[in-house]
Amino acid sequence: MLTLIYLLAISAEAMTGALAAGRRNMDIFGVSVIAFLTALGGGTVRDILLGRYPIAWTQHPEYVALVIASGIAAVLISRHMKRLNRLFMFLDALGLIAFTIIGCDVALAMNYHPLIVLLSGMITGIAGGILRDMLCNRVPIVFLRELYASVSMLVGLLYIGLFTLKIDHDLNVAACFALGLLLRLTALKRGWRLPAFNYRHDMH
Amino acid sequence: MLTLIYLLAISAEAMTGALAAGRRNMDIFGVSVIAFLTALGGGTVRDILLGRYPIAWTQHPEYVALVIASGIAAVLISRHMKRLNRLFMFLDALGLIAFTIIGCDVALAMNYHPLIVLLSGMITGIAGGILRDMLCNRVPIVFLRELYASVSMLVGLLYIGLFTLKIDHDLNVAACFALGLLLRLTALKRGWRLPAFNYRHDMH
Amino acid sequence: MLTLIYLLAISAEAMTGALAAGRRNMDIFGVSVIAFLTALGGGTVRDILLGRYPIAWTQHPEYVALVIASGIAAVLISRHMKRLNRLFMFLDALGLIAFTIIGCDVALAMNYHPLIVLLSGMITGIAGGILRDMLCNRVPIVFLRELYASVSMLVGLLYIGLFTLKIDHDLNVAACFALGLLLRLTALKRGWRLPAFNYRHDMH
Numbered sequence: 001m002l003t004l005i006y007l008l009a010i011s012a013e014a015m016t017g018a019l020a021a022g023r024r025n026m027d028i029f030g031v032s033v034i035a036f037l038t039a040l041g042g043g044t045v046r047d048i049l050l051g052r053y054p055i056a057w058t059q060h061p062e063y064v065a066l067v068i069a070s071g072i073a074a075v076l077i078s079r080h081m082k083r084l085n086r087l088f089m090f091l092d093a094l095g096l097i098a099f100t101i102i103g104c105d106v107a108l109a110m111n112y113h114p115l116i117v118l119l120s121g122m123i124t125g126i127a128g129g130i131l132r133d134m135l136c137n138r139v140p141i142v143f144l145r146e147l148y149a150s151v152s153m154l155v156g157l158l159y160i161g162l163f164t165l166k167i168d169h170d171l172n173v174a175a176c177f178a179l180g181l182l183l184r185l186t187a188l189k190r191g192w193r194l195p196a197f198n199y200r201h202d203m204h
Numbered sequence: 205m206l207t208l209i210y211l212l213a214i215s216a217e218a219m220t221g222a223l224a225a226g227r228r229n230m231d232i233f234g235v236s237v238i239a240f241l242t243a244l245g246g247g248t249v250r251d252i253l254l255g256r257y258p259i260a261w262t263q264h265p266e267y268v269a270l271v272i273a274s275g276i277a278a279v280l281i282s283r284h285m286k287r288l289n290r291l292f293m294f295l296d297a298l299g300l301i302a303f304t305i306i307g308c309d310v311a312l313a314m315n316y317h318p319l320i321v322l323l324s325g326m327i328t329g330i331a332g333g334i335l336r337d338m339l340c341n342r343v344p345i346v347f348l349r350e351l352y353a354s355v356s357m358l359v360g361l362l363y364i365g366l367f368t369l370k371i372d373h374d375l376n377v378a379a380c381f382a383l384g385l386l387l388r389l390t391a392l393k394r395g396w397r398l399p400a401f402n403y404r405h406d407m408h
Numbered sequence: 409m410l411t412l413i414y415l416l417a418i419s420a421e422a423m424t425g426a427l428a429a430g431r432r433n434m435d436i437f438g439v440s441v442i443a444f445l446t447a448l449g450g451g452t453v454r455d456i457l458l459g460r461y462p463i464a465w466t467q468h469p470e471y472v473a474l475v476i477a478s479g480i481a482a483v484l485i486s487r488h489m490k491r492l493n494r495l496f497m498f499l500d501a502l503g504l505i506a507f508t509i510i511g512c513d514v515a516l517a518m519n520y521h522p523l524i525v526l527l528s529g530m531i532t533g534i535a536g537g538i539l540r541d542m543l544c545n546r547v548p549i550v551f552l553r554e555l556y557a558s559v560s561m562l563v564g565l566l567y568i569g570l571f572t573l574k575i576d577h578d579l580n581v582a583a584c585f586a587l588g589l590l591l592r593l594t595a596l597k598r599g600w601r602l603p604a605f606n607y608r609h610d611m612h
Contacts, residue, residue, distance in 0.1 A: 024347075026343070026347040027347060029346075029354060029357075030347025033347065033353075034347075044253070048252060048253075053255035054255055055254075058253070058316060058320050059317075061317045061318075061320055064319060064323065065319065135338065135343070137341065137343045
C-alpha cells in the first residue's frame with residue numbers, strides 16, 4: 001500500500017518538476033533531469049547523508065524510467081494540466097506524507113537518534129523540491145510557501161511518537177496520512193503560511 | 205590513450221569553467237573553485253551516487269593541481285581565448301565523450317544495471333557543467349543548449365551496446381569517439397537543439 | 409578549547425545564515441534550513457567527499473538543535489544585530505579558523521595526501537557559506553569578497569606545515585589562530601580582496 005502510494009507520489013512529483021522545467025523553456029533533457037531530481041532527489045540526499053549504500057534508485061532502474069516517462073508525459077499534455085490542478089495538489093500531499101514516513105523508516109532501521117530520524121523524514125519529503133528550485137534558479141518555494149515543511153515535520157513527529165509507543169504500524173501510518181492530509185489541504189485552502197522574516201540590514 | 209584524452213579534457217573543462225567565473229567578476233579563488241567543479245565535479249557526483257570511495261581525485265592530487273592551474277591560466281590569457289574558440293569546442297567535445305565512457309566503465313565494474321550504467325556515463329559527462337552554472341547563478345546551459353546531453357546519451361548507449369556484444373574494447377572506444385564527434389560538431393555547426401517546452405500556466 | 413570555539417563558531421555561522429534567509433523573506437522553516445546548512449554544511453560536504461561515515465552531526469543531534477535555535481534567535485532579535493556586527497565578524501573569523509583546523513585534522517587522520525588535507529580544511533571552512541548563498545539564489549559571496557578563502561588556505565598551509573614539522577599541537581593551533589585573526593581582521597578593516605577577473609567575451 002505504501003509502495004503504491006510511493007509510486008503514485010514519485011510520478012506526481014516528477015510531473016511538478018517537469019512543468020517547472022517546461023516553464024523555464026528547457027529542452028526534453030532538462031525536463032527529464034528536473035523530473036528525476038524532484039521525484040528521487042530527496043531520497044538520494046537522505047541516503048548520502050545517512051551513508052546508506054547502494055542508493056535506493058540505483059537498485060530500482062524501473063523507478064528511474066517511471067519518473068522520466070512521467071515528466072515527459074506531463075509536458076506533452078501540459079495544456080490539460082490546469083484542469084488536473086486539484087488532483088495534483090492531492091497527489092503531492094500524499095507524496096509528502098509517504099516520503100516523510102519512508103524517510104523516518106530508513107533512519108529508524110539504521111538506529112539513528114530520534115532527531116536525526118525526524119530530519120531524515122523531512123529531507124526525504126522536501127529536498128527534491130529544493131533541488132528542483134535550485135536548478136530552476138529560484139529561491140526554493142518550500143522556504144516561502146504555505147505549510148509544507150511544517151506538515152512533513154508534524155507527520156514525522158507523530159510517526160516517531162507512535163512508533164516509540166509501539167502502536168500498530170498500519171494504524172500509525174493511517175494516523176499520519178489523516179493528520180498530514182488534513183493539515184496540508186486545509187493550509188492550501190486557507191492560504192496558511194508560517195510567519196516570514198524580512199530583515200533588511202545588510203550585514204553580510 | 206583514454207587517460208591522455210581525459211587529462212586534456214579536464215584541462216579544457218577547467219578553462220571553460222574559469223572563463224564563466226571570470227565573466228562573473230569572481231576573484232582568483234572563485235575561478236579556481238569553479239574550474240575544479242567544472243572539470244572534476246561530474247566524476248565526484250558519480251562516485252558519491254555509486255558509493256565508490258575513495259573518490260577519484262582524492263587519490264590523484266595532481267589532477268587537482270592540473271585543473272586549478274589550467275583555470276588560472278585561462279583567465280590570465282583570456283584575451284587570446286577568442287582565437288582558440290574552435291580548439292576549445294573540439295576539446296570540450298572530446299571531453300564529453302571521454303567522460304561518458306569513463307563513467308560507464310566505473311558503473312560496469314560495479315555491476316550496476318545497464319540503465320544505471322548509462323546514467324553514470326551521462327552524469328560524469330555533464331554534471332560538472334551543471335554545477336558550474338548553479339554556482340554562477342544561471343539556469344544550467346546544458347538544459348537549454350544544442351545537443352549536448354543527447355550526445356552523451358547516444359555515446360553511452362553505443363558503448364554499453366558494443367560492450368554487451370563483447371566487441372573489442374579499442375574498437376568500441378573508437379566508434380564512440382567517431383559517433384560523438386560527428387554528432388556534437390555537426391550540432392554545433394547547424395545549431396541543432398532538442399525541442400524546448402514553454403509552459404506558461406503557473407500552477408505552482 | 410577547540411570544541412568550545414567550534415560551538416561558538418557554528419552558532420555564529422547559523423546566525424549569519426539565518427539573517428541572510430530572513431532578508432529573502434523566508435519563513436521560520438527556511439531560516440532553520442539555511443542556518444543548518446551554513447553552520448554544518450561545510451563539515452557535511454567534507455565528510456561526504458572523504459567518505460567519512462557516519463557524518464559528524466548525525467551523531468551529535470545536540471549540534472543540530474543548537475544551530476537551529478541560534479538561527480531562530482538571530483532573526484527574532486535581528487533589530488539588535490546591527491550593534492553586534494563587530495562581535496559577529498570576530499566570531500565568524502574564529503569559526504573560519506576553527507573549521508579549517510578541524511577539516512585538516514579529519515583528513516590527516518584518514519591519511520590523505522597533503523593537498524587533499526588542505527582542500528579538506530578549506531571545504532570545512534567555506535562550503536557552508538557557499539551552500540547558504542546558492543539557496544539564497546546569489547553568486548557565493550566568498551568568490552567575490554575580501555580575503556576569506558585565502559585566509560582559510562593560509563591557515564591550512566601553516567597548520568599542515570607545523571604538523572609535518574611535529575611542532576607541539578597546542579602551539580600549532582595558537583599560531584594558526586594568531587595568523588588567521590590577524591589576516592582576516594586586517595583584510596576586513598582595509599577592504600583587501602584578491603584581484604577579480606572580468607572577462608567579457610561570451611564564448612559559452
